[in-house]
Amino acid sequence: MNEFDLIEQYFNWQGDDDKSAIGDDCALLSIEANQQLATSVDTLIEGVHFPPETAAADIAYKALAVNLSDLAAMGATPQYFTLALTLPEFNRHWLEQFSSVLKSLADEYRINLVGGDTTKGKLSITINVTGTVPKGRALLRSAAKVGDVIFVSNTLGDAALAWQQIQQGINPSQPLLTQFNTPNPQIQLGQALLGVANACIDISDGLEQDLGHILHASKVGASINLSDIPLSQALIAYLKKTNDWCLPLAGGDDYQLCFSVPEACISRLQAIKRQLGVRLTKIGIITQNQQLKIAGLDKTCQSYRHF
């Protein structure tokens, strides 16, 4: 058996008889009627999206989680994904760690790996996820309405603080590292928001930029309060020292949801909060004036740029 066959083995989690399994020119999949497909692709590159010393397990987790987060932002139910994996060398230990965590996260979110490609080169992982959402009900960036209340889930800035510390040679605390390496995609929250939220986005590029996408797509504005942004104890301590609000506003890598909810649905949101045990914080309101006003901020932050 050559190395290429071996690599296939690591990712061939389904039986040979499963028609959706890796092994034909394409994977075949059936989708229920009255569902739309939601599909998204993200690439993680060593040195750009994670430091070279990152464990294979953490890389696998994050590569799938950031893609699941895109499904969460649409309120979609994960269905299947493909994996394009570029590896510098054949490393059995690395592949075992990588594939085992990928499988366990995939199982947790009930998403199947249906196809892939392995190539030789600098470490890079491209995952394309596909989910389903009832026709016409997906949460869109373009659906925010004037008067909607703006919420975000959990806390912001933790992953960005971890990344900043790593770059400075400081070992981040475990809670910060967890947010950086193994963020929870908010799949359940996204599904629960169908019919409750108007617009929704995941905060991968930073709140300022991502909320900006909602405002641009919806042709509205927003007014948010700096003091309402939910922060972890670590972030509160960091801000006390530095007053660097750009980290939670523009650091990116949060994979939380930012969404707008009409007043009439706020009570349903309280039920979701209790049911899922997720922290949901009101940070502002959608306005008519097509601008993002951040009360309490005296500067502009440079959001994450891909180049």
Add this chain to the structure above:
Amino acid sequence: MNEFDLIEQYFNWQGDDDKSAIGDDCALLSIEANQQLATSVDTLIEGVHFPPETAAADIAYKALAVNLSDLAAMGATPQYFTLALTLPEFNRHWLEQFSSVLKSLADEYRINLVGGDTTKGKLSITINVTGTVPKGRALLRSAAKVGDVIFVSNTLGDAALAWQQIQQGINPSQPLLTQFNTPNPQIQLGQALLGVANACIDISDGLEQDLGHILHASKVGASINLSDIPLSQALIAYLKKTNDWCLPLAGGDDYQLCFSVPEACISRLQAIKRQLGVRLTKIGIITQNQQLKIAGLDKTCQSYRHF
């Protein structure tokens, strides 16, 4: 406008109001009832799959064409694709060439670009194509039956000869370069073979290995004749000099279809041949003995390996 927004512009071919357009966390797509999805992913890396001096136009063409070839092998109709593009730098001219050829090939095969990701790093292109095929009718590797006649489309080995010459510092002739840089994915042929062929595969890793996949999946064998393999004039001349049959048998990169047809359907194949103007050559027959016998070959070829 920053460079990231600019890159998005190059690939935002649809209007802002098109729900399937790039711009939300996921693209949303509707699929007709009674269709299955067929999905496949392929990565091309500079220096591995194409030489560094390859024109952006040729890279774009091949990156999409090799993926369309996987849809062809299933008899699927192209629907949409995603693009994960890793670029070493922002180069307006390169992006214009790349996106323009990508769009023109996509238009030709009526497939929409619905999502993407751009990252910074060594040049690499990952495309994930999705097509549809009537439920239960896809051409599978596992469907070959003893007695089926084996065919291949057009000629084999041309792209491999071009690649060999490039590596030796020789400029390939235009017809060879065309097969290497801009192979025609056999989409129409694949669709026409639905209900006519039993098993089908695209010859991307070389006839010996890819036919081997059909035999393995179908638990059958095959007997083919070296002298029946369809060759271009350039290959005939090359073989006269070298007797290196490994090039057409295992060179790979052919993107032709190899398929098995029951005797009863051969006459329908003749009609397809006339209608599409495609060269279809009988090269052998499916046998019970689970081996691949190549009459006329006195050695084993080393097929393309990804590592």
